[in-house]
Amino acid sequence: MKKIDPHFFGPWAVITGASSGIGLEFARQLAANGINVALVARRTELLNQLGLKLQREYGVEFRVITADLANADSLTTVREATADLDVGLFVSSAGAGSPAAFLDETPSKQSAVIQVNISAQLVLTRHFAERLIERGRGGIELVSAMGADLGLPFMANESGTKAYLLMLGRALNWELKSQGVHVSVLLPSPTDTPIIEAFGFSKDNMPMAPMSVERCVDEALVALRKNRSSVLTGRLFRVLSAVLPASLMRAVNARMLGKAARRRVELGLV
Ligand SMILES: NC(=O)c1ccc[n+]([C@@H]2O[C@H](COP(=O)([O-])OP(=O)(O)OC[C@H]3O[C@@H](n4cnc5c(N)ncnc54)[C@H](OP(=O)(O)O)[C@@H]3O)[C@@H](O)[C@H]2O)c1
Numbered sequence: 001m002k003k004i005d006p007h008f009f010g011p012w013a014v015i016t017g018a019s020s021g022i023g024l025e026f027a028r029q030l031a032a033n034g035i036n037v038a039l040v041a042r043r044t045e046l047l048n049q050l051g052l053k054l055q056r057e058y059g060v061e062f063r064v065i066t067a068d069l070a071n072a073d074s075l076t077t078v079r080e081a082t083a084d085l086d087v088g089l090f091v092s093s094a095g096a097g098s099p100a101a102f103l104d105e106t107p108s109k110q111s112a113v114i115q116v117n118i119s120a121q122l123v124l125t126r127h128f129a130e131r132l133i134e135r136g137r138g139g140i141e142l143v144s145a146m147g148a149d150l151g152l153p154f155m156a157n158e159s160g161t162k163a164y165l166l167m168l169g170r171a172l173n174w175e176l177k178s179q180g181v182h183v184s185v186l187l188p189s190p191t192d193t194p195i196i197e198a199f200g201f202s203k204d205n206m207p208m209a210p211m212s213v214e215r216c217v218d219e220a221l222v223a224l225r226k227n228r229s230s231v232l233t234g235r236l237f238r239v240l241s242a243v244l245p246a247s248l249m250r251a252v253n254a255r256m257l258g259k260a261a262r263r264r265v266e267l268g269l270v
Contacts, residue, residue, distance in 0.1 A: 001238060002169070003218070003221050003225070004029075004030065004035070004224070004225055005034050006033055006034040007165070008137050008138065008139075009088045009089040009138060009139050009224075010033075010034065010035040010036065010048065010088045010164065011032075011035065011036055011086055012085040012087045012088060013026075013027075013037055013088065013089035013090070013091060014038040014040065014078070014084075014087055014128065015038065015039060016029050016040040016067075016069065016078075016091070016120075016124070017093035017095065017143070018041055018050065019039070019041035019042070019046040019047050020041070020194055021193030021195060022143060022186075022213060022217060023041070023094065024176040024213075025052060025183070025213045025214060026093060026141070026217050026221075027039060028220060029217050030089070030091075031058040031062075032057075034060065034065075034257040035088070035089065036061040036085075037060060037062050037063075038063045038081070038082050038085060038087075039064050040064055040065045040067050040069075040078055041067070041150060042068050042230055044066040044113070046065070047064040047065075047150040048064050051256040052243065054074070062112050063081065063083045063085070064072055065082070067251070069094050069116045069120040070116050070117065072115065072120075072123075075120055075127075078124060079127055082257045086135075087128060087131060087132070088132070088137065088139070089139045089140075089141065089182060090125070091141040091143075092121055092124060092125065092140075092142050092165075093141075093143040095117055095143060095145075096112060096113045096117055096225065097117065097156075098118040098198060098199055098200075098262040099199055099200060099261040099264060100153045100154065100253050100256075100261050100264060100265075101152075102157070105157070110157045113158055113161060114157070114161060117161035117162065118156065118161050118164050118165075121142065121165055122168070125140060125172070125204050129172065129181065131195075132180075133176065133179045133180075135172060135180075136156070136180040137180045137181070139181070139183065139186075139224070139248075140172065140176075140181065140182070140183045140184075141182070141224055142185045143165075144162040144163075144165040144166045144169070144186065144187050145159070145233055146188060146189045146190075146241075147162075147188050147253055147256070148165065148187060149163060149166060150250050150253070151214030152253050152255035153250065153254035154254065154260070154261040155257055165185060165187050169183055169185035169229065170230060173185075173228075173230075177227060180244075181257045182225075182227040183227075183228065184215065184231065185230040185231075186216075186223070186230075186250070187230055187232040187233065188216050188233050189211060189216075189234040190210040190211065191211050191213055191216045191233070192212055192213055193213055196210055200260035200263040200267070202257075211234050215233070216233045216259045218254065219231055219233045
């Protein structure tokens with residue numbers, strides 16, 4: 001049985017952040033389910049390589065869209081480059097930000113995070129919601145983060161943007177369901193993608209090994225199919241977040257992220 005119905009969520013999916021990690025895995029699993037993929041990110045060469053691989057392995061069509069979502073003009077590029085496609089699914093996985101003490105980040109970097117994680121999400125979600133409602137079927141998948149409803153020290157601005165995405169998606173899940181459109185928010189617990197090292201963590205000495213990207217996306221697609229408004233990946237993290245007080249969860253994250261922020265300063269990355 002197909003995990004995700006290509007009639008409902010296809011024939012085309014538009015995926016941002018498709019050059020790496022979670023977005024790339026969405027592209028792979030959707031292609032494996034017979035859905036053509038429009039791949040959006042800045043690194044064109046990686047998108048081309050991925051598209052050719054998915055075409056070869058799953059016989060789907062692909063389109064590469066080079067766009068820097070920190071630049072507002074790129075949103076027009078994405079809209080125009082997908083105008084002729086029958087889009088059944090919009091997956092928004094591109095995200096910006098990394099651990100740092102609030103005042104260590106420059107205001108311009110903080111604004112760029114707002115542009116990628118909020119403004120671009122709003123514009124593209126609105127655009128594809130309009131098209132999907134017109135079709136009367138399809139889905140929107142927004143990638144937020146575990147802790148989006150906690151407030152994460154050393155990622156204060158980023159976690160604010162992820163909270164926005166979580167609230168946007170939960171509200172739209174309710175609003176759009178009567179119009180045949182599924183909306184689901186993915187809250188990834190630590191997942192094995194290049195972001196782990198970019199954040200200054202080392203996979204080998206994290207308190208818990210990060211989950212595989214395949215499993216993360218698998219759980220997200222199940223939630224999307226069932227039209228659950230959000231899913232936190234990993235049973236253990238679901239249990240912990242249900243039983244531990246938010247203040248304790250925040251303190252644990254503060255320790256880890258504070259360490260990562262200090263390491264990034266030592267490495268000259270901030
Ligand atoms: N992995 C985790 O543990 C974890 C946990 C919580 C939340 N998340 C969220 O999951 C999402 C995907 O992260 P990941 O783990 O897959 O990280 P990743 O492997 O680093 O992928 C990030 C993706 O976002 C794209 N991107 C970043 N800035 C962009 C920009 N300005 N314009 C266009 N594309 C941009 C990157 O493409 P280019 O560089 O080619 O542009 C890349 O494809 C993010 O929103 C992240 O916040 C991940």
